[in-house]
Amino acid sequence: MSAPKPEYSSRKRYTLKDVVNESARSFRSWFQDFVNLKEGMDREGTIIAIKTNKRMRGANAWLLMCSIMIASLGLDLNSPAVIIGAMLISPLMAPILGIGLAVGTSDREALMISLRHFLIAIIIALTTSIIYFWASPLDQITDEIRARTAPTILDVGVAIFGGLAGIISTTRKDKSNAIPGVAIATALMPPLCVTGFGIANGDYGIAINSFYLFFLNSFTIAGTTYLIIRLLDFPYMSYVNPTEARKTRFRIAIFSFLLIIPSLFIFRNVWQKLQYEDSIRKFINSEFRYCTDSHIYGFSRGKGLSFPYDNQYSFAQIFNLNSKIPYDSNILVLELMNRTIPIDSFAYFRRIMQDSFGIYRTGFHAIPDYSIELENLDKRWQRGTTGQFEQLLDSFSIISERQLEVLEKQNTLADSLREDSIRMINIQQDVVRMNPYIDAVSLSRNPIIKVDTTLQIPQLEIQWKTGLNSTQKRNYEASIREFVRQKAGLDTLIIK
Numbered sequence: 001m002s003a004p005k006p007e008y009s010s011r012k013r014y015t016l017k018d019v020v021n022e023s024a025r026s027f028r029s030w031f032q033d034f035v036n037l038k039e040g041m042d043r044e045g046t047i048i049a050i051k052t053n054k055r056m057r058g059a060n061a062w063l064l065m066c067s068i069m070i071a072s073l074g075l076d077l078n079s080p081a082v083i084i085g086a087m088l089i090s091p092l093m094a095p096i097l098g099i100g101l102a103v104g105t106s107d108r109e110a111l112m113i114s115l116r117h118f119l120i121a122i123i124i125a126l127t128t129s130i131i132y133f134w135a136s137p138l139d140q141i142t143d144e145i146r147a148r149t150a151p152t153i154l155d156v157g158v159a160i161f162g163g164l165a166g167i168i169s170t171t172r173k174d175k176s177n178a179i180p181g182v183a184i185a186t187a188l189m190p191p192l193c194v195t196g197f198g199i200a201n202g203d204y205g206i207a208i209n210s211f212y213l214f215f216l217n218s219f220t221i222a223g224t225t226y227l228i229i230r231l232l233d234f235p236y237m238s239y240v241n242p243t244e245a246r247k248t249r250f251r252i253a254i255f256s257f258l259l260i261i262p263s264l265f266i267f268r269n270v271w272q273k274l275q276y277e278d279s280i281r282k283f284i285n286s287e288f289r290y291c292t293d294s295h296i297y298g299f300s301r302g303k304g305l306s307f308p309y310d311n312q313y314s315f316a317q318i319f320n321l322n323s324k325i326p327y328d329s330n331i332l333v334l335e336l337m338n339r340t341i342p343i344d345s346f347a348y349f350r351r352i353m354q355d356s357f358g359i360y361r362t363g364f365h366a367i368p369d370y371s372i373e374l375e376n377l378d379k380r381w382q383r384g385t386t387g388q389f390e391q392l393l394d395s396f397s398i399i400s401e402r403q404l405e406v407l408e409k410q411n412t413l414a415d416s417l418r419e420d421s422i423r424m425i426n427i428q429q430d431v432v433r434m435n436p437y438i439d440a441v442s443l444s445r446n447p448i449i450k451v452d453t454t455l456q457i458p459q460l461e462i463q464w465k466t467g468l469n470s471t472q473k474r475n476y477e478a479s480i481r482e483f484v485r486q487k488a489g490l491d492t493l494i495i496k
Helices: 016-034 043-053 059-077 080-088 093-105 108-135 153-170 178-186 189-200 204-231 242-287 343-357 370-395 401-434 470-488
Strands: 295-300 307-310 313-316 330-336 362-368 438-449 454-464
Touching: 043 093, 043 153, 059 080, 059 108, 059 189, 080 178, 080 189, 093 108, 093 153, 093 204, 108 189, 153 204, 153 242, 189 204, 204 242, 242 343, 343 362, 401 438, 401 470, 454 470
Parallel strands: 295 313, 330 362
Antiparallel strands: 295 330, 307 313, 438 454
């Protein structure tokens, strides 16, 4: 009897390598499905939708004018909600998507139409915003306007992902609600309105910077549209030579790089400015933490744009202190209560700023708080007035009580006028030192006569030197108005 044959298992034995390879294939298949943009895509519907909406005429032109007007009002009123509403109704993205689609499908006719209507949209927007800001009585650089004058590489990131979201949602069969969010995120309208503001007020620095932000956003959205169109294999409208296609991609890449370079430098400047302000804050908190009632003014050779710092900090424009300061430098000016800093200590604090806090090319100066001086003068004048009043009582005992009341009121009024005069003189001297463009200044209280009353309204008359445009004067006057109001404790101040 023969021995039984051994039984062999039909199951395949897997090695660790086989398990790893199978896991990698499964993950690759899952990831391809996860990032697959072709699922749910509508090529024909996308082309029709973009080509239909890209023309800037009729309803689109009216919508653009309305959105520009709303955005201009929002910028002038410093209202983010109004600006967002303007971006939601703006049809400006359609021609930009049309440019990306035309380049991606090699449709020269569609490209010319999109470029033409994009240019028409820019002209409509600039004309509308220039007319509004030329006629607007507010005429101030608000925070919302200022925010559109320093485009950085971060704005490029917003435009890239906003453009991706826009073209991806446009290519879907089931349209999503991403388009309104894209309109808000990419913010095409506000920079154009700020450009109109700059042109209307003769401030071409603001106009150039804001238009650069608009063009940067527009080109980035068109570029991301081109990339997605090619990634989704949209059909070419005409034969494209592979060599010519590579040249087109190369030109787009080079132009994109050149366009982004200025935003990198602007971002570096913004970052350095933030670092500088943070160092100033640390220096102040370290050296003057107990001067809780102090006022601190930082004056810089910038563009005259004042901005809030903290509750007790206020930044204004240039402050020249009878000393030569380099053009790219700043001067930190402190007005301290309950502490006096002698002039020979200024060098010590400048050295502390440089060695301990890395604050270079920055001067230091401390000015006295005139409210303390006025308090001391009050006491001296009160003592002198009291002595004079007692002598009058001894010499003129026959004067009636009513006459004495009149005399006391006259003395009080004279004291008040002396205090006010000293305060006005000190403030005028500070204002003249604050700005090298001021030739002369006069601060007084002029009567304004109404039907039933007479008001004494403080009035500041400034005689400017030549060489300033209207926007610079407005910026300087806004900073000076806030400075004088804080120093003099005024609610109302008229500047002529």
